[in-house]
Amino acid sequence: MDLNYTADELAFRDTVRSFVRTRLPHEIARKVLEHKRLRKDDHLRWQKILSEQGWMAPQWPKQYGGCEWNAVQQHIFEEECADAGAPRIIPFGVNMVGPVIIAFGSDWQKRHYLPRILSNEDWWCQGYSEPGAGSDLASLKTRAERRGDRYVVNGQKTWTTLAQHADMIFCLVRTASTGKKQEGISFLLIDMRSRGVTVRPIITIEGEHEVNEVWFEDVEVPAENLVGEEGRGWTYAKFLLSHERSGIAAVGASKRELRMLKYIASQEHSGGRPLIEDARVRDRIVQVEIDLMALEITNLRVLAADREGRAPGPEASILKIKGTDIQQALTELMAEAVGPYGLPHLPAAWGDHWLGERVGPEYAAPLTARYFNYRKTSIYGGSNEIQRNIIAQHILGL
Amino acid sequence: MDFNYSEEQLLLKDAVEKFLDKNYTFEQRKQIIASRDGISTTAWGGFASLGLLGVPIPQEFGGFGGGGVDVMVVMEALGRALVVEPYLPTVVLAGSTITLGGSAAQRQILLPRIADGSMKFAFAHTEPRARWELNRVHTTARQEGGMWVIDGQKSVVLHGGVADLLIVTARTSGAPDSPHGITLFFVNPAEQGVMGREYPTYDGMRAAEVTFDNVSVSPESMIGVLDNGYPLLDAVIDRGIAALCAEAVGCMSALHSATLEYLKTRQQFGVPIGRFQALQHRAVDMLIHCEQARSMALLAAVKVDSANAAERQRALSAAKDFIGRAGRFVGQQAIQLHGGMGMTDELNVGHYFKRLTAIDVTFGNGALHRERFWQAGEAPAEEPVRKPAKRWKQLV
Numbered sequence: 001m002d003l004n005y006t007a008d009e010l011a012f013r014d015t016v017r018s019f020v021r022t023r024l025p026h027e028i029a030r031k032v033l034e035h036k037r038l039r040k041d042d043h044l045r046w047q048k049i050l051s052e053q054g055w056m057a058p059q060w061p062k063q064y065g066g067c068e069w070n071a072v073q074q075h076i077f078e079e080e081c082a083d084a085g086a087p088r089i090i091p092f093g094v095n096m097v098g099p100v101i102i103a104f105g106s107d108w109q110k111r112h113y114l115p116r117i118l119s120n121e122d123w124w125c126q127g128y129s130e131p132g133a134g135s136d137l138a139s140l141k142t143r144a145e146r147r148g149d150r151y152v153v154n155g156q157k158t159w160t161t162l163a164q165h166a167d168m169i170f171c172l173v174r175t176a177s178t179g180k181k182q183e184g185i186s187f188l189l190i191d192m193r194s195r196g197v198t199v200r201p202i203i204t205i206e207g208e209h210e211v212n213e214v215w216f217e218d219v220e221v222p223a224e225n226l227v228g229e230e231g232r233g234w235t236y237a238k239f240l241l242s243h244e245r246s247g248i249a250a251v252g253a254s255k256r257e258l259r260m261l262k263y264i265a266s267q268e269h270s271g272g273r274p275l276i277e278d279a280r281v282r283d284r285i286v287q288v289e290i291d292l293m294a295l296e297i298t299n300l301r302v303l304a305a306d307r308e309g310r311a312p313g314p315e316a317s318i319l320k321i322k323g324t325d326i327q328q329a330l331t332e333l334m335a336e337a338v339g340p341y342g343l344p345h346l347p348a349a350w351g352d353h354w355l356g357e358r359v360g361p362e363y364a365a366p367l368t369a370r371y372f373n374y375r376k377t378s379i380y381g382g383s384n385e386i387q388r389n390i391i392a393q394h395i396l397g398l
Numbered sequence: 399m400d401f402n403y404s405e406e407q408l409l410l411k412d413a414v415e416k417f418l419d420k421n422y423t424f425e426q427r428k429q430i431i432a433s434r435d436g437i438s439t440t441a442w443g444g445f446a447s448l449g450l451l452g453v454p455i456p457q458e459f460g461g462f463g464g465g466g467v468d469v470m471v472v473m474e475a476l477g478r479a480l481v482v483e484p485y486l487p488t489v490v491l492a493g494s495t496i497t498l499g500g501s502a503a504q505r506q507i508l509l510p511r512i513a514d515g516s517m518k519f520a521f522a523h524t525e526p527r528a529r530w531e532l533n534r535v536h537t538t539a540r541q542e543g544g545m546w547v548i549d550g551q552k553s554v555v556l557h558g559g560v561a562d563l564l565i566v567t568a569r570t571s572g573a574p575d576s577p578h579g580i581t582l583f584f585v586n587p588a589e590q591g592v593m594g595r596e597y598p599t600y601d602g603m604r605a606a607e608v609t610f611d612n613v614s615v616s617p618e619s620m621i622g623v624l625d626n627g628y629p630l631l632d633a634v635i636d637r638g639i640a641a642l643c644a645e646a647v648g649c650m651s652a653l654h655s656a657t658l659e660y661l662k663t664r665q666q667f668g669v670p671i672g673r674f675q676a677l678q679h680r681a682v683d684m685l686i687h688c689e690q691a692r693s694m695a696l697l698a699a700v701k702v703d704s705a706n707a708a709e710r711q712r713a714l715s716a717a718k719d720f721i722g723r724a725g726r727f728v729g730q731q732a733i734q735l736h737g738g739m740g741m742t743d744e745l746n747v748g749h750y751f752k753r754l755t756a757i758d759v760t761f762g763n764g765a766l767h768r769e770r771f772w773q774a775g776e777a778p779a780e781e782p783v784r785k786p787a788k789r790w791k792q793l794v
Binding site: 072295315389 | 399400401402403407661672679682686689691697700720765
């Protein structure tokens with residue numbers, strides 16, 4: 001029993017830490033730490049720095065330009081990045097479609113798409129959910145009809161994160177409507193510039209444009225963009241989910257946010273004293289901190305099992321549920337900590353180039369919006385209720 | 399990083415589980431609780447011959463020389479079997495007090511007797527007005543004619559009635575709530591002036607209210623350094639907390655298995671009730687609490703031996719708070735999911751629930767430990783944003 005990193009892992013952490021500390025642009029880190037709005041360019045700038053270092057794809061095999069880091073190393077990397085205030089790597093290319101192409105894609109797809117993911121030439125988005133297919137994803141209706149050497153796609157995807165920036169979308173589409181509904185699904189790669197693709201913004205409760213509807217109207221997709229076999233898309237989608245677990249607990253980011261929460265609580269005042277000295281407030285902060293410690297160790301237990309070659313299992317669902325609980329609790333406490341200065345709604349104040357007068361402390365402006373926005377975390381990526389169903393079925397055998 | 403038990407630890411786990419499965423069934427436990435002393439000398443002898451009583455005792459004194467994780471292995475198994483014998487006060491609390499603070503002679507004489515099962519101890523610290531405060535000690539010890547004379551009252555002394563020797567905290571100087579001025583003593587309960595009133599606790603164990611009225615003990619009865627008992631007491635109670643966390647994990651995992659079994663077999667509306675999503679999600683939340691509690695018990699087991707007191711206190715308090723909350727949740731859900739059966743004395747479910755409830759209020763509850771956690775290690779808040787390095791422009 002040893003809860004500490006090995007000497008090799010510590011050396012690896014130092015390497016990552018010094019790289020992130022020296023290369024992460026300060027303006028970007030500041031935005032992340034202060035919850036300012038990130039532009040597409042900010043993401044790309046950081047991801048290009050990672051590309052140059054050869055660290056764009058921590059989990060890919062070396063032969064495709066990845067780092068082939070084990071689960072613990074990936075965790076260390078993510079934790080160091082999060083701690084320093086690096087933007088989260090946009091996962092759709094490198095962590096989602098990438099591993100699917102590596103496992104099931106054609107040689108052409110590997111040659112063509114993988115390097116473009118590594119170099120950030122293609123920004124990917126994920127075409128899974130539909131208006132009528134959320135938790136019941138397999139009931140999706142977007143159709144792809146084979147006509148000669150191409151597919152013709154009609155339908156609508158929704159909740160498509162950052163589709164407004166995307167060059168490519170990977171889609172689950174229906175290629176057959178007979179048999180079990182899972183069996184008629186295929187995995188298709190679609191160029192967002194194709195004729196007939198329309199992106200419409202969905203504005204969420206905090207007023208931001210993060211997700212979209214993506215419409216397909218007679219969109220022609222070359223047949224070579226089908227991944228693997230027709231009708232096997234559900235299998236690939238499940239494979240993808242099992243690879244999405246990296247960073248799912250968001251321990252590094254939550255530690256960073258906890259630090260920010262304590263900082264805010266030390267700046268704000270209540271009864272003439274720093275808020276953090278109010279026993280009722282402090283008790284709630286401490287409770288979240290202790291919950292985060294428990295999650296951190298549970299996460300390390302899962303990673304250690306992974307490193308020993310035990311198959312990734314449904315315990316990732318535990319990490320998702322607790323990870324998002326904690327993220328939400330932190331955003332809630334932060335918004336509460338600024339008291340009445342949680343009220344002003346000045347979206348421009350958390351974007352670039354805001355020259356207007358601030359209202360309240362600088363850190364206060366985005367906090368309530370962030371609290372609103374983070375309600376999404378227990379819904380996306382398989383809602384926390386779906387995660388409980390997965391655990392009930394696969395771990396508990398109910 | 400390695401979360402596996404060593405080969406030795408796996409053997410220990412296997413041995414203690416096998417022993418308890420065979421010799422400590424729920425029915426046997428009931429008889430033990432109903433017996434005059436409320437503990438079984440047969441079981442205690444069995445623990446001794448298995449080597450369990452020497453697990454944390456140094457090898458030179460007939461023990462196994464184990465650390466926090468080895469104790470965790472034993473305590474988890476004791477938790478699963480709801481063992482009522484005084485392992486915690488004897489092996490963990492007294493064993494630690496003597497190992498960490500005892501004189502050479504005290505170690506030489508007493509540690510082997512813990513390991514071989516010939517002596518049982520109780521730890522008399524809590525007082526009526528102290529709740530769980532470690533520093534608040536009103537019981538006094540004064541020197542008189544070369545002896546120490548102890549006066550005061552100790553409350554809820556776990557297993558006080560069966561102890562061959564008590565460890566008593568007493569104030570030798572300072573104000574009643576000062577950490578400085580506390581000293582630990584051995585007191586023989588048969589000594590003139592020691593009076594005890596034994597009673598059952600709701601978890602099937604026993605405790606006692608013990609009063610000391612001009613109790614005279616020899617200078618050799620003092621443990622550690624005069625007036626400086628607090629750090630020792632703090633470290634010993636942390637050992638106790640780590641052990642309790644492991645015991646709670648054993649209780650929780652037993653409850654979760656029992657509940658799962660019940661969900662799969664109990665039929666209503668023509669199907670096993672485990673088919674119902676409302677119940678499935680409760681069972682899942684139980685599992686999550688069990689796993690997270692195990693993580694915290696591991697943290698406690700590893701950090702309890704840490705030389706850094708602040709780090710140790712932080713980890714142990716975090717674990718105690720978390721385990722208390724998790725234990726309450728898992729216990730309550732287990733009863734709810736067992737329905738009416740969960741309310742019966744006949745089923746073991748309620749007994750695990752009661753033990754978990756008792757663990758929560760032993761050595762401080764969550765509120766106390768969250769505050770201790772904060773006091774142990776909060777560095778002053780710094781501005782979390784790094785300032786850009788100043789760049790000087792050369793003008794000429």
